Amino acid sequence: MSVIKTPHEIAQLRESADLVARTLAEVAKHIAPGVRTSVxxxxxxxxxxxxxxxxxxxxxRMASLPPFPSSLCISINDAVVHGIPGDYMLRVGxxxxxxxxxxxxxxxxxxxxxxxxxxxxxxxxxxxxxxxEAMELGIASATPHGTIGDxxxxxxxxxxxxxxxxxxxxxxxxxxxxxxxxxxxxxFGSPRRGRRLRAGMVICIEPMINLxxxxxxxxxxxxxxxxxxxxSSAHYEHMVCxxxxxxxxxxxxxxxxxxxxxxxxxxxLSYG
Numbered sequence: 001m002s003v004i005k006t007p008h009e010i011a012q013l014r015e016s017a018d019l020v021a022r023t024l025a026e027v028a029k030h031i032a033p034g035v036r037t038s039v040x041x042x043x044x045x046x047x048x049x050x051x052x053x054x055x056x057x058x059x060x061r062m063a064s065l066p067p068f069p070s071s072l073c074i075s076i077n078d079a080v081v082h083g084i085p086g087d088y089m090l091r092v093g094x095x096x097x098x099x100x101x102x103x104x105x106x107x108x109x110x111x112x113x114x115x116x117x118x119x120x121x122x123x124x125x126x127x128x129x130x131x132x133e134a135m136e137l138g139i140a141s142a143t144p145h146g147t148i149g150d151x152x153x154x155x156x157x158x159x160x161x162x163x164x165x166x167x168x169x170x171x172x173x174x175x176x177x178x179x180x181x182x183x184x185x186x187x188f189g190s191p192r193r194g195r196r197l198r199a200g201m202v203i204c205i206e207p208m209i210n211l212x213x214x215x216x217x218x219x220x221x222x223x224x225x226x227x228x229x230x231x232s233s234a235h236y237e238h239m240v241c242x243x244x245x246x247x248x249x250x251x252x253x254x255x256x257x258x259x260x261x262x263x264x265x266x267x268x269l270s271y272g
Contacts, residue, residue, distance in 0.1 A: 001176040003183065004200035009107070009176065010241055010250075013202055016053070016109030017239045017250035019102050023047050024113050025255035027072070027100070031115050033092050037074045040098070041085035045071040048102050056101030056108055056179050065222045073099035073112075075224065080167055080208050080216055080233040082223040092118035095128070095263075097235040101179055108179045110204050111251040112237035116263040123211060124232050127164065128263035131209040131234040134158045138187070138205045142240050142247040146197045152189025155207050159187075165214030167233075170225065172206045175239060199244045206237030234263075 005013065026047045027040050048055050048071065055071035062068075068084075075083035075097040076090075083097075090096065099112040114128055137154040151172075159166050172185030183195045187207045210216075212231030219226060227233050239250040253262070 001178065001181060003174055003181065004198060005176060005202050005241070010200070010202065012105060012107040013109070013176065013239065013241070014250050016102055016104040016107045017111070018252070019048070019051055019053055019104055020100050020109035020111045021252045021255050023100050023102065024098060024111060025259055027098055028115065028256045028259045031090065031096060031117060031260070033090055033117060035090050037076070037085040037088050037090070040074060041070045041072045044100060053102045053104040056103050056110065060179070068223060075099070075233065075235070077232055078227045078230045080210065080225045080227060081170055081235060082225055084221055084223055090117045093120060095120070095124055095232050095234060097233065099235065099237065106177055108175050108177070109251070110175055110179060110237065110239060112206060112235045113253060113256055114234040114236060114263060115260065116266065120263060120266060125263055125266045126162070127209065127211045127232055128234045130159055130162045130164055131207050132236050132262070132264040134207045134209065135205055135236045135238060138207065139238060139240050139247050139249060142197060142203065142205065142242050144197060144199045144242060144244055147192055148183055148185055148195045148197065149189035149193035150191050151205060152186045153191045156188040159207065159209050165210035165212055165227070165231070167208045167210060167214055167216055169216055170208050172204045172237070174201065174203050176202060197242050199242055201242040202239060202250070203242070204237055204239055206235060208233065208235045
């Protein structure tokens with residue numbers, strides 16, 4: 001598919017994006033101490049199938065790895081991305097990054113959200129706050145005649161100013177009739193450098209940020225990627241369409257935030 005989407009294709013992607021957003025909200029209803037991550041995965045899978053779509057991640061193949069076994073990526077605490085749901089039971093204080101993808105009528109949706117289980121440490125609240133703000137700054141940079149480098153530079157500058165580690169091995173991407181399409185959208189870069197943005201592009205902007213080092217390693221399961229120093233990680237992702245008047249965010253966190261208090265809004269409550 002062309003990197004420049006037609007109005008019809010954008011409308012289809014908007015529907016897929018909305019289903020992803022509603023799936024994450026359904027998962028949000030079940031995030032609580034004692035709940036196994038496999039239960040969250042089953043909730044999402046049933047919701048996706050129930051709305052006539054397919055889980056985009058289940059069976060996904062990458063290089064020589066076995067197919068990804070689950071409908072969600074659920075990454076806990078120091079896990080950055082690609083965590084495999086299983087028997088782990090959520091605990092108070094956990095950070096839970098949930099990445100969800102769907103295929104609806106041949107078009108893909110993709111979004112991620114880091115939840116908190118009960119009370120969080122101030123450090124983890126700050127991590128989520130800065131990561132969310134960085135995503136918003138990246139989105140604001142997704143304008144016609146801007147560049148991919150503008151997005152990455154905005155994200156990196158904000159996180160670096162707060163002493164956080166920006167993971168370089170993992171990047172955002174284009175999306176359309178495939179889950180991952182050109183262009184790559186790194187969370188670092190130089191202003192006015194890289195591929196020029198054009199109206200009609202649909203990209204996923206997704207900072208993956210660590211409380212400590214930017215370095216990561218892959219667990220023995222071949223999929224789960226963790227911070228090298230064991231520090232917490234956060235991940236927020238929106239699908240964004242570049243339009244002549246600026247960025248149009250196709251996904252939304254509004255459904256989620258009707259159910260839970262966002263970790264990035266807990267700071268004021270902590271000091272209240």
